[in-house]
Amino acid sequence: MSEIAEKVRAIIIDKLGVEESEVTPEASFTNDLGADSLDTVELIMEFEKEFNVSIPDDQAENIATVGQAISYLEEHAK
Amino acid sequence: MELKRVVVTGLGALTPLGKTVSEYWDGLVNGVSGAAPITRFDASKFKTQFACEVKGYDPEQYFERKEARKMDLFTQFAVIVADQAVQDANLLDESLDKDRIGVIWGSGIGGLRTFQEECVNFANGDGTPRFNPFFIPKMIADISAGHISIKYGFRGPNFVTVSACASATNALIDSFNYIRLGMVDIVVSGGSEAAVTEAGVGGFNALKALSERNDSPETASRPFDKDRDGFVLGEGAAAIVLEEYEHAKARGAKIYAEIIGGGMSADAYHITAPHPEGLGARNVMQNALKDAGIKPEDVDYINVHGTSTPLGDVGEAKAIEHVFGDHAYNLNISSTKSMTGHLLGAAGAIEAVASILAIQNGIIPPTINHLTDDEQFNPKLNFTFNKAQEREVNIALSNTFGFGGHNTSVIFKKFSE
Numbered sequence: 001m002s003e004i005a006e007k008v009r010a011i012i013i014d015k016l017g018v019e020e021s022e023v024t025p026e027a028s029f030t031n032d033l034g035a036d037s038l039d040t041v042e043l044i045m046e047f048e049k050e051f052n053v054s055i056p057d058d059q060a061e062n063i064a065t066v067g068q069a070i071s072y073l074e075e076h077a078k
Numbered sequence: 079m080e081l082k083r084v085v086v087t088g089l090g091a092l093t094p095l096g097k098t099v100s101e102y103w104d105g106l107v108n109g110v111s112g113a114a115p116i117t118r119f120d121a122s123k124f125k126t127q128f129a130c131e132v133k134g135y136d137p138e139q140y141f142e143r144k145e146a147r148k149m150d151l152f153t154q155f156a157v158i159v160a161d162q163a164v165q166d167a168n169l170l171d172e173s174l175d176k177d178r179i180g181v182i183w184g185s186g187i188g189g190l191r192t193f194q195e196e197c198v199n200f201a202n203g204d205g206t207p208r209f210n211p212f213f214i215p216k217m218i219a220d221i222s223a224g225h226i227s228i229k230y231g232f233r234g235p236n237f238v239t240v241s242a243c244a245s246a247t248n249a250l251i252d253s254f255n256y257i258r259l260g261m262v263d264i265v266v267s268g269g270s271e272a273a274v275t276e277a278g279v280g281g282f283n284a285l286k287a288l289s290e291r292n293d294s295p296e297t298a299s300r301p302f303d304k305d306r307d308g309f310v311l312g313e314g315a316a317a318i319v320l321e322e323y324e325h326a327k328a329r330g331a332k333i334y335a336e337i338i339g340g341g342m343s344a345d346a347y348h349i350t351a352p353h354p355e356g357l358g359a360r361n362v363m364q365n366a367l368k369d370a371g372i373k374p375e376d377v378d379y380i381n382v383h384g385t386s387t388p389l390g391d392v393g394e395a396k397a398i399e400h401v402f403g404d405h406a407y408n409l410n411i412s413s414t415k416s417m418t419g420h421l422l423g424a425a426g427a428i429e430a431v432a433s434i435l436a437i438q439n440g441i442i443p444p445t446i447n448h449l450t451d452d453e454q455f456n457p458k459l460n461f462t463f464n465k466a467q468e469r470e471v472n473i474a475l476s477n478t479f480g481f482g483g484h485n486t487s488v489i490f491k492k493f494s495e
Contacts, residue, residue, distance in 0.1 A: 017144030041211040049208070 004077055005070045011046050012066060015039065025067030051077040081258040085493060086334040087326050088167025088319030090159035091431050094130035094312050094418050098162065103435050105417060106443035107466045111296035112418050113310050118274045126288040128295035129274045130312035130419025148212050149225065150189030151272035155315035156222035157229065160266050163317035164230060167331060169264065180234030180262045181223040182253045184246030184269030186423025188219030194277045222270055234262045242480030245269055247426030250488050251340035253320045263325045269427035270315030282311060285350060289386065300447035301384035301413035302391050302461050309385040312419025316427035335434045335490045339370025345483030352390045352479065356397030362485035363401045366475060370489045374402045377409060379442055379474040381433045384413025385420050392454050394477065399456060410442040410469055412462040417446055426478040430488060433474040437492050442467045
Protein backbone atom coordinates (compact mmCIF):
# COMPACT_ATOMS: atom_id res chain seq x y z
CA MET A 1 0.00 0.00 0.00
CA SER A 2 1.27 3.47 -0.86
CA GLU A 3 2.19 5.96 1.83
CA ILE A 4 -0.73 8.13 0.76
CA ALA A 5 -3.16 5.23 1.06
CA GLU A 6 -1.92 4.51 4.56
CA LYS A 7 -2.36 8.12 5.64
CA VAL A 8 -5.84 8.31 4.12
CA ARG A 9 -6.88 5.17 5.95
CA ALA A 10 -5.46 6.50 9.23
CA ILE A 11 -7.42 9.73 8.88
CA ILE A 12 -10.64 7.84 8.18
CA ILE A 13 -10.12 5.52 11.15
CA ASP A 14 -9.44 8.49 13.40
CA LYS A 15 -12.26 10.78 12.29
CA LEU A 16 -14.98 8.20 11.83
CA GLY A 17 -13.98 6.02 14.76
CA VAL A 18 -14.13 2.83 12.69
CA GLU A 19 -12.09 -0.39 12.74
CA GLU A 20 -9.15 -0.79 10.40
CA SER A 21 -10.75 -3.88 8.83
CA GLU A 22 -13.81 -1.85 7.76
CA VAL A 23 -11.75 0.62 5.75
CA THR A 24 -11.72 -1.31 2.46
CA PRO A 25 -11.31 0.45 -0.92
CA GLU A 26 -14.99 -0.07 -1.75
CA ALA A 27 -16.25 1.18 1.63
CA SER A 28 -18.54 4.20 1.28
CA PHE A 29 -18.14 6.89 3.93
CA THR A 30 -21.86 7.35 4.37
CA ASN A 31 -23.27 3.90 3.58
CA ASP A 32 -20.64 1.70 5.21
CA LEU A 33 -18.63 3.80 7.66
CA GLY A 34 -21.43 5.71 9.40
CA ALA A 35 -20.46 9.20 8.26
CA ASP A 36 -23.07 11.93 7.97
CA SER A 37 -22.79 14.92 5.65
CA LEU A 38 -20.79 16.94 8.19
CA ASP A 39 -18.38 14.06 8.76
CA THR A 40 -17.63 13.87 5.03
CA VAL A 41 -16.96 17.62 4.90
CA GLU A 42 -14.58 17.21 7.81
CA LEU A 43 -12.84 14.28 6.11
CA ILE A 44 -12.26 16.29 2.94
CA MET A 45 -10.82 19.11 5.04
CA GLU A 46 -8.48 16.72 6.78
CA PHE A 47 -7.28 15.38 3.43
CA GLU A 48 -6.66 18.94 2.25
CA LYS A 49 -4.66 19.73 5.35
CA GLU A 50 -2.66 16.50 5.43
CA PHE A 51 -1.77 16.51 1.73
CA ASN A 52 -1.62 20.27 1.21
CA VAL A 53 -4.18 20.28 -1.61
CA SER A 54 -7.33 22.21 -2.27
CA ILE A 55 -10.22 19.98 -3.31
CA PRO A 56 -12.93 21.92 -5.17
CA ASP A 57 -16.51 21.20 -4.09
CA ASP A 58 -17.52 19.64 -7.40
CA GLN A 59 -14.65 17.16 -7.12
CA ALA A 60 -15.23 16.55 -3.43
CA GLU A 61 -18.73 15.33 -4.33
CA ASN A 62 -17.13 12.50 -6.30
CA ILE A 63 -15.08 11.28 -3.35
CA ALA A 64 -17.51 8.95 -1.65
CA THR A 65 -15.42 5.85 -0.96
CA VAL A 66 -12.06 5.07 0.56
CA GLY A 67 -10.69 4.02 -2.85
CA GLN A 68 -11.89 7.22 -4.52
CA ALA A 69 -10.17 9.30 -1.85
CA ILE A 70 -6.92 7.41 -2.25
CA SER A 71 -6.83 7.64 -6.04
CA TYR A 72 -7.78 11.35 -6.02
CA LEU A 73 -5.01 12.13 -3.55
CA GLU A 74 -2.43 9.92 -5.27
CA GLU A 75 -3.10 11.98 -8.36
CA HIS A 76 -3.23 15.44 -6.78
CA ALA A 77 -1.11 15.38 -3.62
CA LYS A 78 1.93 17.61 -3.73
CA MET B 79 -57.29 28.04 34.32
CA GLU B 80 -56.03 25.91 37.13
CA LEU B 81 -52.28 25.51 37.24
CA LYS B 82 -50.91 22.00 37.65
CA ARG B 83 -48.53 20.97 40.40
CA VAL B 84 -44.95 20.20 39.39
CA VAL B 85 -42.56 17.83 41.15
CA VAL B 86 -38.92 16.80 40.87
CA THR B 87 -38.55 13.16 39.82
CA GLY B 88 -34.92 12.84 38.78
CA LEU B 89 -31.50 14.35 39.46
CA GLY B 90 -28.04 14.25 37.92
CA ALA B 91 -24.82 16.07 38.79
CA LEU B 92 -21.22 16.31 37.60
CA THR B 93 -19.44 18.93 39.68
CA PRO B 94 -16.02 19.91 41.02
CA LEU B 95 -16.99 17.92 44.15
CA GLY B 96 -17.80 14.67 42.39
CA LYS B 97 -19.18 13.03 39.30
CA THR B 98 -22.51 11.81 40.70
CA VAL B 99 -25.30 13.31 42.80
CA SER B 100 -24.21 11.36 45.88
CA GLU B 101 -20.54 12.35 45.54
CA TYR B 102 -21.64 15.97 45.11
CA TRP B 103 -23.83 15.87 48.20
CA ASP B 104 -21.11 14.18 50.28
CA GLY B 105 -18.71 16.96 49.30
CA LEU B 106 -21.25 19.63 50.19
CA VAL B 107 -22.13 18.36 53.64
CA ASN B 108 -18.49 17.71 54.46
CA GLY B 109 -17.43 21.21 53.45
CA VAL B 110 -14.99 20.12 50.74
CA SER B 111 -13.43 22.71 48.44
CA GLY B 112 -13.32 21.88 44.72
CA ALA B 113 -10.64 24.49 43.96
CA ALA B 114 -7.19 23.53 42.71
CA PRO B 115 -4.57 24.72 40.23
CA ILE B 116 -5.86 24.86 36.65
CA THR B 117 -5.04 21.77 34.59
CA ARG B 118 -7.00 22.53 31.41
CA PHE B 119 -4.35 24.95 30.09
CA ASP B 120 -1.09 26.58 31.11
CA ALA B 121 -2.25 29.39 33.39
CA SER B 122 1.20 30.45 34.57
CA LYS B 123 0.87 33.92 33.06
CA PHE B 124 -2.68 34.48 34.31
CA LYS B 125 -3.62 36.56 37.34
CA THR B 126 -5.75 33.64 38.50
CA GLN B 127 -4.15 30.21 38.23
CA PHE B 128 -6.80 28.04 39.90
CA ALA B 129 -10.38 27.01 39.35
CA CYS B 130 -12.94 24.43 40.39
CA GLU B 131 -12.55 21.87 37.62
CA VAL B 132 -14.33 18.53 37.39
CA LYS B 133 -11.62 16.21 38.73
CA GLY B 134 -10.38 13.19 36.82
CA TYR B 135 -12.72 13.70 33.89
CA ASP B 136 -12.17 11.31 30.99
CA PRO B 137 -14.67 11.72 28.14
CA GLU B 138 -13.99 8.18 26.92
CA GLN B 139 -15.53 6.88 30.13
CA TYR B 140 -18.86 8.24 28.84
CA PHE B 141 -18.62 8.56 25.06
CA GLU B 142 -17.24 6.90 21.96
CA ARG B 143 -14.26 8.95 20.86
CA LYS B 144 -15.97 9.97 17.64
CA GLU B 145 -19.03 11.13 19.55
CA ALA B 146 -17.01 13.11 22.12
CA ARG B 147 -15.07 14.90 19.41
CA LYS B 148 -18.28 16.48 18.10
CA MET B 149 -19.28 17.92 21.46
CA ASP B 150 -17.74 20.79 23.34
CA LEU B 151 -17.05 19.96 26.99
CA PHE B 152 -20.14 21.87 28.13
CA THR B 153 -22.30 19.58 25.97
CA GLN B 154 -20.52 16.44 27.18
CA PHE B 155 -21.30 17.52 30.74
CA ALA B 156 -24.93 18.19 29.75
CA VAL B 157 -25.41 14.77 28.17
CA ILE B 158 -23.78 12.98 31.13
CA VAL B 159 -25.95 14.59 33.82
CA ALA B 160 -29.08 14.34 31.69
CA ASP B 161 -28.42 10.62 31.39
CA GLN B 162 -28.07 10.28 35.17
CA ALA B 163 -31.37 12.13 35.67
CA VAL B 164 -33.18 10.25 32.89
CA GLN B 165 -32.18 6.93 34.47
CA ASP B 166 -33.01 8.20 37.95
CA ALA B 167 -36.49 9.28 36.83
CA ASN B 168 -36.94 6.12 34.75
CA LEU B 169 -37.71 8.05 31.57
CA LEU B 170 -36.45 5.22 29.38
CA ASP B 171 -39.85 3.61 29.91
CA GLU B 172 -41.12 3.05 26.38
CA SER B 173 -44.73 3.71 27.37
CA LEU B 174 -44.03 7.41 27.98
CA ASP B 175 -45.30 9.84 25.33
CA LYS B 176 -42.06 11.36 24.06
CA ASP B 177 -43.91 14.18 22.29
CA ARG B 178 -44.77 15.39 25.80
CA ILE B 179 -41.19 15.34 27.14
CA GLY B 180 -39.12 18.50 26.65
CA VAL B 181 -35.55 19.56 27.29
CA ILE B 182 -35.00 23.10 28.56
CA TRP B 183 -31.38 23.69 29.44
CA GLY B 184 -29.26 26.63 30.61
CA SER B 185 -25.75 27.68 29.63
CA GLY B 186 -24.32 31.12 30.05
CA ILE B 187 -21.59 30.87 27.43
CA GLY B 188 -21.79 27.63 25.44
CA GLY B 189 -18.75 26.17 23.67
CA LEU B 190 -16.12 28.69 24.62
CA ARG B 191 -13.14 26.38 24.04
CA THR B 192 -14.44 25.43 20.60
CA PHE B 193 -14.88 29.10 19.70
CA GLN B 194 -11.42 29.97 20.98
CA GLU B 195 -9.69 27.10 19.16
CA GLU B 196 -11.37 27.71 15.82
CA CYS B 197 -10.61 31.44 15.89
CA VAL B 198 -6.99 30.77 16.85
CA ASN B 199 -6.66 28.28 13.97
CA PHE B 200 -7.98 30.83 11.53
CA ALA B 201 -5.77 33.60 12.89
CA ASN B 202 -2.71 31.35 12.59
CA GLY B 203 -3.47 30.49 8.95
CA ASP B 204 -2.96 32.44 5.74
CA GLY B 205 -6.48 33.85 5.64
CA THR B 206 -8.01 30.82 3.91
CA PRO B 207 -11.11 29.87 5.88
CA ARG B 208 -10.70 26.31 7.07
CA PHE B 209 -13.37 26.18 9.73
CA ASN B 210 -14.34 22.74 10.91
CA PRO B 211 -17.90 21.81 9.92
CA PHE B 212 -18.57 21.00 13.56
CA PHE B 213 -17.44 24.45 14.72
CA ILE B 214 -20.87 26.07 14.86
CA PRO B 215 -22.84 23.02 16.07
CA LYS B 216 -20.23 22.46 18.81
CA MET B 217 -20.15 26.06 19.96
CA ILE B 218 -23.79 27.19 20.09
CA ALA B 219 -25.22 27.04 23.59
CA ASP B 220 -28.52 25.45 22.51
CA ILE B 221 -26.83 22.36 21.06
CA SER B 222 -26.75 20.86 24.56
CA ALA B 223 -30.55 20.56 24.59
CA GLY B 224 -30.43 19.31 21.00
CA HIS B 225 -28.05 16.47 21.86
CA ILE B 226 -30.15 15.38 24.84
CA SER B 227 -33.33 15.27 22.77
CA ILE B 228 -31.64 13.30 19.98
CA LYS B 229 -30.24 10.74 22.41
CA TYR B 230 -33.63 9.92 23.96
CA GLY B 231 -36.10 10.97 21.26
CA PHE B 232 -37.71 13.59 23.50
CA ARG B 233 -39.76 15.60 21.01
CA GLY B 234 -41.34 18.22 23.28
CA PRO B 235 -40.21 21.86 23.71
CA ASN B 236 -36.47 22.13 23.27
CA PHE B 237 -34.27 25.17 23.83
CA VAL B 238 -31.58 26.74 25.98
CA THR B 239 -31.91 29.86 28.09
CA VAL B 240 -29.02 32.34 28.17
CA SER B 241 -28.93 34.83 31.02
CA ALA B 242 -25.32 34.54 32.18
CA CYS B 243 -25.17 33.10 35.70
CA ALA B 244 -28.97 32.99 35.97
CA SER B 245 -29.30 30.74 32.88
CA ALA B 246 -30.13 27.41 34.50
CA THR B 247 -32.64 28.97 36.89
CA ASN B 248 -34.37 30.58 33.93
CA ALA B 249 -34.46 27.11 32.38
CA LEU B 250 -36.06 25.67 35.53
CA ILE B 251 -38.64 28.45 35.67
CA ASP B 252 -39.54 28.01 32.00
CA SER B 253 -39.84 24.26 32.51
CA PHE B 254 -42.02 24.78 35.58
CA ASN B 255 -44.26 27.18 33.67
CA TYR B 256 -44.78 24.98 30.61
CA ILE B 257 -45.63 22.01 32.81
CA ARG B 258 -48.01 23.87 35.09
CA LEU B 259 -49.74 25.34 32.03
CA GLY B 260 -50.29 21.79 30.78
CA MET B 261 -48.20 22.20 27.62
CA VAL B 262 -45.86 19.33 28.44
CA ASP B 263 -45.72 16.47 30.99
CA ILE B 264 -42.02 16.22 31.72
CA VAL B 265 -39.01 18.46 31.14
CA VAL B 266 -35.38 17.45 31.53
CA SER B 267 -33.96 20.74 32.78
CA GLY B 268 -30.66 21.89 34.22
CA GLY B 269 -27.53 23.59 33.02
CA SER B 270 -23.91 23.07 32.10
CA GLU B 271 -20.80 25.20 31.68
CA ALA B 272 -17.15 24.63 30.75
CA ALA B 273 -15.43 28.00 30.63
CA VAL B 274 -12.11 27.13 32.25
CA THR B 275 -10.21 28.18 29.13
CA GLU B 276 -7.70 30.91 28.36
CA ALA B 277 -10.51 33.13 27.08
CA GLY B 278 -12.75 32.41 30.06
CA VAL B 279 -10.19 32.99 32.80
CA GLY B 280 -8.54 35.88 30.94
CA GLY B 281 -11.88 37.51 30.26
CA PHE B 282 -13.12 37.29 33.84
CA ASN B 283 -9.70 38.41 35.11
CA ALA B 284 -9.97 41.50 32.94
CA LEU B 285 -13.28 42.26 34.64
CA LYS B 286 -11.55 41.87 38.01
CA ALA B 287 -14.25 39.37 38.88
CA LEU B 288 -12.06 36.43 39.94
CA SER B 289 -10.26 35.74 43.18
CA GLU B 290 -6.49 35.96 42.73
CA ARG B 291 -5.61 34.06 45.89
CA ASN B 292 -3.16 31.78 44.09
CA ASP B 293 -1.35 30.81 47.30
CA SER B 294 -4.50 29.19 48.71
CA PRO B 295 -7.00 28.10 46.07
CA GLU B 296 -9.08 26.00 48.45
CA THR B 297 -9.85 29.01 50.69
CA ALA B 298 -10.28 31.50 47.85
CA SER B 299 -14.06 31.22 47.55
CA ARG B 300 -15.14 32.80 50.84
CA PRO B 301 -18.56 34.38 50.47
CA PHE B 302 -19.51 36.88 53.22
CA ASP B 303 -15.97 36.86 54.65
CA LYS B 304 -14.21 40.19 55.14
CA ASP B 305 -11.31 39.16 52.90
CA ARG B 306 -13.29 37.84 49.94
CA ASP B 307 -11.69 38.99 46.70
CA GLY B 308 -13.80 37.62 43.86
CA PHE B 309 -15.37 34.42 42.65
CA VAL B 310 -13.66 31.16 41.74
CA LEU B 311 -14.52 29.88 38.28
CA GLY B 312 -16.13 26.45 38.28
CA GLU B 313 -17.27 23.98 35.63
CA GLY B 314 -19.77 21.15 35.50
CA ALA B 315 -23.45 20.50 35.22
CA ALA B 316 -26.62 19.29 36.90
CA ALA B 317 -29.94 18.01 35.60
CA ILE B 318 -33.34 18.16 37.23
CA VAL B 319 -36.33 16.26 35.85
CA LEU B 320 -39.52 18.23 36.44
CA GLU B 321 -42.83 16.45 36.00
CA GLU B 322 -46.52 17.18 36.31
CA TYR B 323 -47.61 15.73 39.64
CA GLU B 324 -50.54 13.56 38.49
CA HIS B 325 -48.36 12.19 35.70
CA ALA B 326 -45.62 11.32 38.19
CA LYS B 327 -48.11 9.77 40.59
CA ALA B 328 -49.77 7.69 37.89
CA ARG B 329 -46.49 6.06 36.90
CA GLY B 330 -45.32 5.68 40.49
CA ALA B 331 -42.31 7.94 40.09
CA LYS B 332 -40.05 8.72 43.05
CA ILE B 333 -40.66 12.34 44.12
CA TYR B 334 -37.78 14.37 45.58
CA ALA B 335 -39.61 17.66 46.19
CA GLU B 336 -42.16 20.01 44.70
CA ILE B 337 -41.26 23.19 42.82
CA ILE B 338 -43.76 25.81 43.92
CA GLY B 339 -42.57 29.16 42.60
CA GLY B 340 -40.25 31.10 40.39
CA GLY B 341 -39.33 34.76 40.27
CA MET B 342 -37.55 36.94 37.75
CA SER B 343 -36.40 40.56 37.74
CA ALA B 344 -33.81 42.89 36.28
CA ASP B 345 -31.52 45.33 38.10
CA ALA B 346 -31.71 47.77 35.15
CA TYR B 347 -28.62 49.34 36.66
CA HIS B 348 -25.21 48.23 35.29
CA ILE B 349 -23.87 45.54 32.94
CA THR B 350 -21.74 43.78 35.57
CA ALA B 351 -22.08 45.53 38.94
CA PRO B 352 -25.04 44.51 41.10
CA HIS B 353 -27.40 47.15 42.42
CA PRO B 354 -25.76 48.42 45.64
CA GLU B 355 -28.96 48.09 47.68
CA GLY B 356 -29.81 44.77 46.07
CA LEU B 357 -32.96 46.17 44.50
CA GLY B 358 -33.20 43.49 41.80
CA ALA B 359 -32.40 40.77 44.35
CA ARG B 360 -35.13 42.09 46.62
CA ASN B 361 -37.70 42.13 43.82
CA VAL B 362 -36.85 38.69 42.54
CA MET B 363 -37.28 37.01 45.92
CA GLN B 364 -40.57 38.86 46.47
CA ASN B 365 -41.75 37.80 43.02
CA ALA B 366 -40.89 34.17 43.75
CA LEU B 367 -42.65 34.20 47.14
CA LYS B 368 -45.74 35.74 45.55
CA ASP B 369 -45.71 33.20 42.74
CA ALA B 370 -45.47 30.37 45.29
CA GLY B 371 -48.26 31.91 47.37
CA ILE B 372 -46.22 31.69 50.57
CA LYS B 373 -45.15 34.14 53.26
CA PRO B 374 -41.50 35.01 53.93
CA GLU B 375 -41.84 33.22 57.29
CA ASP B 376 -42.48 29.94 55.47
CA VAL B 377 -38.94 29.78 54.09
CA ASP B 378 -36.32 27.78 56.04
CA TYR B 379 -33.27 27.91 53.82
CA ILE B 380 -31.87 30.23 51.16
CA ASN B 381 -29.15 28.92 48.88
CA VAL B 382 -27.80 32.33 47.95
CA HIS B 383 -26.06 33.49 44.82
CA GLY B 384 -23.20 34.60 47.15
CA THR B 385 -20.32 34.49 44.71
CA SER B 386 -17.66 35.87 47.09
CA THR B 387 -17.34 39.22 45.31
CA PRO B 388 -16.99 42.35 47.44
CA LEU B 389 -20.16 44.03 46.13
CA GLY B 390 -22.49 41.18 45.20
CA ASP B 391 -22.60 39.55 48.63
CA VAL B 392 -23.50 42.85 50.31
CA GLY B 393 -26.43 43.63 48.04
CA GLU B 394 -27.87 40.14 48.40
CA ALA B 395 -27.62 40.17 52.20
CA LYS B 396 -29.35 43.55 52.32
CA ALA B 397 -32.07 42.26 50.06
CA ILE B 398 -32.65 39.24 52.33
CA GLU B 399 -33.06 41.48 55.37
CA HIS B 400 -35.44 43.70 53.45
CA VAL B 401 -37.63 40.87 52.15
CA PHE B 402 -37.62 38.64 55.24
CA GLY B 403 -37.57 41.23 58.04
CA ASP B 404 -36.97 39.61 61.43
CA HIS B 405 -37.43 36.16 59.91
CA ALA B 406 -34.13 36.75 58.08
CA TYR B 407 -32.42 35.87 61.37
CA ASN B 408 -34.26 32.55 61.66
CA LEU B 409 -33.26 31.43 58.19
CA ASN B 410 -30.32 29.27 57.32
CA ILE B 411 -28.42 30.95 54.50
CA SER B 412 -25.52 29.36 52.67
CA SER B 413 -23.41 29.82 49.59
CA THR B 414 -22.39 26.44 48.25
CA LYS B 415 -20.16 28.35 45.80
CA SER B 416 -17.69 28.43 48.69
CA MET B 417 -17.13 24.76 47.79
CA THR B 418 -18.08 24.35 44.13
CA GLY B 419 -16.87 27.69 42.81
CA HIS B 420 -19.11 29.55 40.44
CA LEU B 421 -20.42 27.42 37.58
CA LEU B 422 -21.81 30.47 35.74
CA GLY B 423 -24.81 29.35 33.68
CA ALA B 424 -24.90 25.98 35.47
CA ALA B 425 -24.89 27.50 38.96
CA GLY B 426 -28.68 27.53 39.19
CA ALA B 427 -28.79 23.83 38.32
CA ILE B 428 -26.24 22.54 40.83
CA GLU B 429 -27.66 24.84 43.50
CA ALA B 430 -31.21 23.66 42.82
CA VAL B 431 -29.92 20.12 43.42
CA ALA B 432 -28.27 21.29 46.67
CA SER B 433 -31.55 22.91 47.78
CA ILE B 434 -33.62 19.84 46.91
CA LEU B 435 -31.21 17.55 48.79
CA ALA B 436 -31.20 19.93 51.79
CA ILE B 437 -34.97 19.43 51.95
CA GLN B 438 -34.67 15.69 51.52
CA ASN B 439 -31.89 15.15 54.03
CA GLY B 440 -32.66 17.86 56.59
CA ILE B 441 -29.11 19.18 56.32
CA ILE B 442 -27.97 22.68 55.33
CA PRO B 443 -24.67 22.58 53.45
CA PRO B 444 -22.23 25.18 54.80
CA THR B 445 -20.59 28.36 53.57
CA ILE B 446 -16.98 27.29 54.07
CA ASN B 447 -13.82 29.39 54.39
CA HIS B 448 -15.19 31.86 56.89
CA LEU B 449 -12.26 33.30 58.80
CA THR B 450 -13.02 36.96 59.47
CA ASP B 451 -16.32 38.70 60.13
CA ASP B 452 -17.22 41.62 57.90
CA GLU B 453 -19.06 44.44 59.63
CA GLN B 454 -21.07 44.99 56.44
CA PHE B 455 -23.16 41.92 57.33
CA ASN B 456 -25.58 41.82 60.23
CA PRO B 457 -24.15 39.24 62.68
CA LYS B 458 -27.70 38.05 63.33
CA LEU B 459 -27.79 36.51 59.83
CA ASN B 460 -26.96 32.80 59.93
CA PHE B 461 -24.72 32.09 56.94
CA THR B 462 -24.14 28.49 58.09
CA PHE B 463 -20.43 29.21 58.27
CA ASN B 464 -17.91 26.39 57.98
CA LYS B 465 -20.03 23.43 59.16
CA ALA B 466 -23.22 21.88 57.84
CA GLN B 467 -26.23 22.23 60.15
CA GLU B 468 -29.06 19.82 60.69
CA ARG B 469 -32.43 21.43 60.20
CA GLU B 470 -35.84 20.33 59.07
CA VAL B 471 -36.29 22.14 55.76
CA ASN B 472 -39.82 22.46 54.46
CA ILE B 473 -39.14 25.25 51.97
CA ALA B 474 -35.88 26.26 50.28
CA LEU B 475 -35.30 29.21 47.98
CA SER B 476 -32.39 29.39 45.54
CA ASN B 477 -31.11 32.67 44.09
CA THR B 478 -29.01 33.22 40.99
CA PHE B 479 -28.07 36.54 39.45
CA GLY B 480 -26.32 37.16 36.14
CA PHE B 481 -24.21 39.80 34.40
CA GLY B 482 -26.62 42.02 32.57
CA GLY B 483 -28.62 42.42 35.76
CA HIS B 484 -30.73 39.24 35.33
CA ASN B 485 -32.12 37.89 38.60
CA THR B 486 -33.91 34.60 39.19
CA SER B 487 -35.19 32.70 42.23
CA VAL B 488 -36.86 29.32 42.52
CA ILE B 489 -38.64 27.80 45.49
CA PHE B 490 -38.76 24.10 46.35
CA LYS B 491 -40.96 22.52 48.98
CA LYS B 492 -40.90 19.20 50.79
CA PHE B 493 -43.35 16.99 48.97
CA SER B 494 -46.59 15.97 50.61
CA GLU B 495 -49.81 14.92 48.90
